[in-house]
Amino acid sequence: MKWSAGILLFILLLAIVGPWASPHAFQDTNFDAVLRSPGIAEAHFFGTDEFGRDLFSRTLLGTRITLMVAVVASLVSLIIGVSYGAIAGYVGGRVDAVMMRFVDTLYAMPFIFFVILLMVTFEQNFLLIFVAIGAINWLDMARIVRGQTLSLRKREFIDAARLTGVGTARIIFRHIAPNLIGIVIVYLTLTIPQAILVESFLSFLGLGVQEPQTSLGSLVNGGVKQMEGAPWMLLIPAVLLATMLMCFNFLGDALRDFFDARHSL
Amino acid sequence: MLRYALLRLLGAIPTLLLVIVLAFLMVHAAPGGPFDDARSPHPEVLAAIEATYHLDEPVVQQLGRYLGGLLRGDLGPSFRYPDYSVSELIGIGFPASLKLGVLAMSLAILVGVSAGTFAALRQGSMTDRVVMSFSMTGISIPVFVVAPVLVLLFAVKLHWLPAGWSGSAGVAKYIVPVVTLALPQIAYIARLTRASMIEVLSRDFIRTARAQGLGTRAIIRIHALKPAMLPVLSYMGPAIAAILTGSVVVEQVFGIPGLGASFVNGALNRDYTLVLGIVIFYAALIIALNLVVDLLYGVIDPQVRQR
Numbered sequence: 001m002k003w004s005a006g007i008l009l010f011i012l013l014l015a016i017v018g019p020w021a022s023p024h025a026f027q028d029t030n031f032d033a034v035l036r037s038p039g040i041a042e043a044h045f046f047g048t049d050e051f052g053r054d055l056f057s058r059t060l061l062g063t064r065i066t067l068m069v070a071v072v073a074s075l076v077s078l079i080i081g082v083s084y085g086a087i088a089g090y091v092g093g094r095v096d097a098v099m100m101r102f103v104d105t106l107y108a109m110p111f112i113f114f115v116i117l118l119m120v121t122f123e124q125n126f127l128l129i130f131v132a133i134g135a136i137n138w139l140d141m142a143r144i145v146r147g148q149t150l151s152l153r154k155r156e157f158i159d160a161a162r163l164t165g166v167g168t169a170r171i172i173f174r175h176i177a178p179n180l181i182g183i184v185i186v187y188l189t190l191t192i193p194q195a196i197l198v199e200s201f202l203s204f205l206g207l208g209v210q211e212p213q214t215s216l217g218s219l220v221n222g223g224v225k226q227m228e229g230a231p232w233m234l235l236i237p238a239v240l241l242a243t244m245l246m247c248f249n250f251l252g253d254a255l256r257d258f259f260d261a262r263h264s265l
Numbered sequence: 266m267l268r269y270a271l272l273r274l275l276g277a278i279p280t281l282l283l284v285i286v287l288a289f290l291m292v293h294a295a296p297g298g299p300f301d302d303a304r305s306p307h308p309e310v311l312a313a314i315e316a317t318y319h320l321d322e323p324v325v326q327q328l329g330r331y332l333g334g335l336l337r338g339d340l341g342p343s344f345r346y347p348d349y350s351v352s353e354l355i356g357i358g359f360p361a362s363l364k365l366g367v368l369a370m371s372l373a374i375l376v377g378v379s380a381g382t383f384a385a386l387r388q389g390s391m392t393d394r395v396v397m398s399f400s401m402t403g404i405s406i407p408v409f410v411v412a413p414v415l416v417l418l419f420a421v422k423l424h425w426l427p428a429g430w431s432g433s434a435g436v437a438k439y440i441v442p443v444v445t446l447a448l449p450q451i452a453y454i455a456r457l458t459r460a461s462m463i464e465v466l467s468r469d470f471i472r473t474a475r476a477q478g479l480g481t482r483a484i485i486r487i488h489a490l491k492p493a494m495l496p497v498l499s500y501m502g503p504a505i506a507a508i509l510t511g512s513v514v515v516e517q518v519f520g521i522p523g524l525g526a527s528f529v530n531g532a533l534n535r536d537y538t539l540v541l542g543i544v545i546f547y548a549a550l551i552i553a554l555n556l557v558v559d560l561l562y563g564v565i566d567p568q569v570r571q572r
Contacts, residue, residue: 105280107502110551112510113528113544114288120532120540121292197407204409204514205529217409224413224518228421235417238410246405253401 001254004247011244015067018060026057027212038232047232049222059237062214066241069129069215070195074188076134077195081141082184086172088142089149100146103139111136112198119207129208133198137191144187145180152176186259189252193245200241216241266563273559277552284548289331292541293324318342340542345534351542354527362516362523366508368443373450373504378497380451381458382485388463396455403452408511412445412518442519446511450504457496465493491565498562502555509547 030052038047046055088099115132161175200217202208209215216237223234315321340351384396419425419441466489474484513525531539
């Protein structure tokens with residue numbers, strides 16, 4: 001767990017600082033240095049791609065964009081999921097049954113295909129990727145939050161609030177929601193890798209982040225096209241992406257076991 | 266049981282209808298028509314094309330026409346391949362995808378359940394920890410990373426496998442794609458099986474069986490496997506969806522002419538009707554398979570039937 005956190009922190013730091021510190025700009029082409037293999041010559045640490053663009057700075061930029069999309073998308077899913085789950089859990093009864101039945105229905109849907117449909121019909125832009133990924137990932141969050149809210153609403157302090165005349169909306173967002181923070185943060189560490197996965201999947205298919213911007217998914221896709229002559233173009237972003245996902249999953253799993261033994265797998 | 270089955274079936278119909286209407290409206294809310302690109306044809310030609318595809322009608326009427334066509338299995342014409350209808354394109358791509366998916370799912374269940382049981386019986390041991398670490402890795406690494414790396418390794422470097430699809434024959438070409446597709450599911454099923462097997466093995470009826478002198482092998486096979494499979498069975502729905510999603514990538518990377526590949530091509534070519542048709546087809550497939558899983562659940566667990 002400490003290892004996972006350390007590696008993630010290091011990658012995060014590189015992603016934030018890296019694109020400025022790198023000796024080459026990510027979008028600069030140089031047709032005299034095409035498909036160079038990694039090395040310290042000319043400071044192309046990760047080599048160059050078929051347009052002679054420096055892969056070190058592109059990889060760092062890709063990591064930064066991937067992480068950014070994942071964090072924002074997770075926040076979108078957090079807002080939807082917490083509101084939905086808290087309302088269903090607090091109001092309870094028939095409303096809860098209908099709301100949770102709706103979540104079950106959505107679970108059965110091939111969401112990723114809807115996202116692709118969305119990407120096809122509307123012009124691909126950043127905002128849409130955030131919203132689309134966030135719109136998929138809120139279901140788990142809603143379920144967890146509802147479960148917690150169900151047990152919270154029977155507690156004395158909620159009764160006390162109701163007796164002193166606090167309105168329903170205020171109880172949900174001022175009294176219930178703050179008590180959910182712990183579990184929500186734990187599940188957020190598991191939502192972020194899911195969001196990374198969706199974003200890089202879309203970018204891999206060419207439907208996500210567009211040139212000249214890049215993400216780890218698009219870099220893997222670019223690497224596939226050149227893998228016979230320049231395997232590093234595939235391997236570097238692939239290993240980085242896998243490492244990131246693995247660290248997030250290990251970290252999330254450990255946190256979940258620690259805070260929430262019931263749901264451990 | 267029959268009543269339960271009918272109720273589930275009735276519940277699936279509105280879900281499917283919702284998916285269809287949602288997907289249809291999403292495509293029609295798109296800014297710009299499918300035929301206006303850089304070299305727009307003459308306005309009159311465009312009007313004629315739109316009239317051919319009924320794009321000049323109000324959306325509600327188009328939706329009605331589309332739903333009517335769906336009942337007859339007609340998903341409309343493809344906008345990019347005018348010689349084919351969407352149903353024909355799905356018919357061409359589906360067999361390869363089906364084979365891939367069924368093989369991957371069988372492999373995932375077989376290996377996942379075995380590995381999970383194996384680890385559960387040795388809980389806390391080194392073997393257990395190795396199996397669990399492997400499965401965590403398997404869950405974390407996405408299919409679109411595993412697939413090209415395996416191609417690089419086995420086809421480009423070692424020349425053990427044919428890199429292309431059409432030029433080669435036999436089962437060899439299926440091995441790597443199926444393993445790639447199954448890998449994350451193997452990992453997930455192994456974890457689920459391990460957890461539920463450990464839980465089941467600690468119950469009283471297992472202790473009774475053991476006290477009667479039954480061996481571990483027989484206990485697992487006769488008593489423990491069935492109840493331990495319930496969480497795995499309820500994971501089948503998401504697993505099916507994940508295999509379908511994964512097959513999009515696997516087909517793309519290995520060059521398999523399946524449904525996933527035509528879906529991506531349709532998406533990149535903005536072939537609205539093809540993408541819409543495939544989304545609806547996938548949704549219907551997933552909903553139908555979820556229904557089957559639900560019914561199987563009823564068969565295995567009598568408590569579910571009585572609800």
